[in-house]
Amino acid sequence: MRGLPPEDRLVERLSSLYRVRRRDVLLGIGDDAAVIQCAGPLAVSSDVLVEGVDFLPGSDPRRLGMKALAVNLSDLAAMGAAPLHALLALGMPPRTGLDWFDAFHDGFRAYAGEYGVAVIGGDLSASPTLFAAVTVLGRPAAAGLLTRSGGKAGDELWISGTLGAAAAGLQLLLQGYRLVGEDGIRGPSGRILRSPHAPEKRRLIRHQLSPRPMVELGTTLAEKGLATAAIDISDGLARDLHRLCRASGVGAVVDRDALPADSAISELSARLGMDPVATALYGGEDYGLLFSVPRQKAAALTRLAGRFALRRIGTVTAGPAVLLSARGRTEPIPDAGFDHFPKESA
Amino acid sequence: MRGLPPEDRLVERLSSLYRVRRRDVLLGIGDDAAVIQCAGPLAVSSDVLVEGVDFLPGSDPRRLGMKALAVNLSDLAAMGAAPLHALLALGMPPRTGLDWFDAFHDGFRAYAGEYGVAVIGGDLSASPTLFAAVTVLGRPAAAGLLTRSGGKAGDELWISGTLGAAAAGLQLLLQGYRLVGEDGIRGPSGRILRSPHAPEKRRLIRHQLSPRPMVELGTTLAEKGLATAAIDISDGLARDLHRLCRASGVGAVVDRDALPADSAISELSARLGMDPVATALYGGEDYGLLFSVPRQKAAALTRLAGRFALRRIGTVTAGPAVLLSARGRTEPIPDAGFDHFPKESA
Numbered sequence: 109m110r111g112l113p114p115e116d117r118l119v120e121r122l123s124s125l126y127r128v129r130r131r132d133v134l135l136g137i138g139d140d141a142a143v144i145q146c147a148g149p150l151a152v153s154s155d156v157l158v159e160g161v162d163f164l165p166g167s168d169p170r171r172l173g174m175k176a177l178a179v180n181l182s183d184l185a186a187m188g189a190a191p192l193h194a195l196l197a198l199g200m201p202p203r204t205g206l207d208w209f210d211a212f213h214d215g216f217r218a219y220a221g222e223y224g225v226a227v228i229g230g231d232l233s234a235s236p237t238l239f240a241a242v243t244v245l246g247r248p249a250a251a252g253l254l255t256r257s258g259g260k261a262g263d264e265l266w267i268s269g270t271l272g273a274a275a276a277g278l279q280l281l282l283q284g285y286r287l288v289g290e291d292g293i294r295g296p297s298g299r300i301l302r303s304p305h306a307p308e309k310r311r312l313i314r315h316q317l318s319p320r321p322m323v324e325l326g327t328t329l330a331e332k333g334l335a336t337a338a339i340d341i342s343d344g345l346a347r348d349l350h351r352l353c354r355a356s357g358v359g360a361v362v363d364r365d366a367l368p369a370d371s372a373i374s375e376l377s378a379r380l381g382m383d384p385v386a387t388a389l390y391g392g393e394d395y396g397l398l399f400s401v402p403r404q405k406a407a408a409l410t411r412l413a414g415r416f417a418l419r420r421i422g423t424v425t426a427g428p429a430v431l432l433s434a435r436g437r438t439e440p441i442p443d444a445g446f447d448h449f450p451k452e453s454a
Numbered sequence: 455m456r457g458l459p460p461e462d463r464l465v466e467r468l469s470s471l472y473r474v475r476r477r478d479v480l481l482g483i484g485d486d487a488a489v490i491q492c493a494g495p496l497a498v499s500s501d502v503l504v505e506g507v508d509f510l511p512g513s514d515p516r517r518l519g520m521k522a523l524a525v526n527l528s529d530l531a532a533m534g535a536a537p538l539h540a541l542l543a544l545g546m547p548p549r550t551g552l553d554w555f556d557a558f559h560d561g562f563r564a565y566a567g568e569y570g571v572a573v574i575g576g577d578l579s580a581s582p583t584l585f586a587a588v589t590v591l592g593r594p595a596a597a598g599l600l601t602r603s604g605g606k607a608g609d610e611l612w613i614s615g616t617l618g619a620a621a622a623g624l625q626l627l628l629q630g631y632r633l634v635g636e637d638g639i640r641g642p643s644g645r646i647l648r649s650p651h652a653p654e655k656r657r658l659i660r661h662q663l664s665p666r667p668m669v670e671l672g673t674t675l676a677e678k679g680l681a682t683a684a685i686d687i688s689d690g691l692a693r694d695l696h697r698l699c700r701a702s703g704v705g706a707v708v709d710r711d712a713l714p715a716d717s718a719i720s721e722l723s724a725r726l727g728m729d730p731v732a733t734a735l736y737g738g739e740d741y742g743l744l745f746s747v748p749r750q751k752a753a754a755l756t757r758l759a760g761r762f763a764l765r766r767i768g769t770v771t772a773g774p775a776v777l778l779s780a781r782g783r784t785e786p787i788p789d790a791g792f793d794h795f796p797k798e799s800a
Contacts, residue, residue, distance in 0.1 A: 112795040140532035141499035153487035186486035234794040235504040241587030448580040449458040
């Protein structure tokens, strides 16, 4: 394994890797700051991935590069903003080799290309713990901002995609399953899996490692004025729904039977020791969008449902209570899910 | 010591701490992204401080908060950009208490207030290693960008401030000296220092812990069109001069006797085991600006010299060589200084 060359050589490497000819990038990687050309509102967000906290030690660097950008693009998607630029600050332990570095950037660049993001700067640092701190900039829809705070009593609650796949993928990783190459998967014993479940397991792990930010959905909702509030489901439906409700000053009733638990969950849940409903509510990292829709816009939304895998899961209410309803009974949904500081709670 | 409350409570705390009423901030802390209003070019830069790499374990959190913002503002200063906004991603180990958190933000906010920076977002994460990843946005001067790449043969080379004070401050910290309260200093034995050297030592440590970014100098140089190229001296004069020369495709001759070594260095150097000239060349972290000035602008620059502690230290040349001259002889200045990946060099 080759070690890292000096910092300035790495910066030259990145400057060439991310070279961009775009009228909105006046100066890219290589100077004290990047310079972009902008007009009007600009959405800006920073999100960090830390080894041992947000991803497992020894994670595949290419998929990590993808995820580091994806979780940030998901934040822009939740605002209805189209991604434009990214900066990447990377903290790397002494063991980091050039192969790791190149693979990480290969993944980061793949997603940048796919989502039209110009990578314009960042920082490289030694660090005992591996981390990637990304900042993204994007253009909000001309029709207006999509925030967490516009939900109104009577709105419908919708989400995109399924719930629980990323959490199930994490469980598989913790049990020792690993992706291999383009379409293989290795079991805890180290052997390549050939069982009928192999493609499903592979899909769940991919969902955990390489989430797809719902950029097009976010910009579509904002441009067409279909949503009153939105948030991305990063820390679990329950926690992010509580956040949307708090910001909007509303409550919610979620229909348990409408929750789109991932198709593999019910099948795998017993073997993985996971409760399907709990996984859907608290699992996290699915990176779909949760949003509120005025009743009169429901028809327009239904026309988008197939394209973006949308599903209505409940209703916004006036009260502060956030409830789960099933068979005519309701119970509170606790404000639980992923928290960076759970054990230090006062 | 109180531990940290849950993440959402900390975000609420920051949202209230950094609340801002400014027409260019459409949405601050608390949603998936911040939204700013902008028009024209925008300079963007990210810089990371990592515990054990960029600062000593157990560093004073308030001064660390200042430094985390200062090193980023210094990058904007080198571009001649006026700071506008900052985002802060903070990785905190389990031991982190609320007192530490509040003190860090007290320092960050103090510098933000002083330099007119609106803190609009960021991220909070658990992390085995403490780190602060900051992104700053700023407005370049209307007169044009200040970059590393515009230096011309025949230009004069100037720097602001003195050299070596931050490196000497670091040596004092490594020997066990610590700041105490508003004007005290503690020696390695733990006793408060009362010697005549105490104020000087305190000044050096402050220089290391709380650098002053040369924002006003940077914007003045850019607005008046006085500099052809500029860089901030973060990794030592030698390394940053090499960077400026490489980017500009030029060389340089630096006059050894013109180097403004900090007044305390020659006195303390023997006791600290530091060579004064080497400290000035390779010390780093002084965060002054190094810039090239066309001869015909020298008079205008001289009028600013007193206000910004400016000094001419040499000349830009055509060749690629970067040289130190003394008593009629020249020798190469090695491209040495701080590097995050020195031991892994190929």
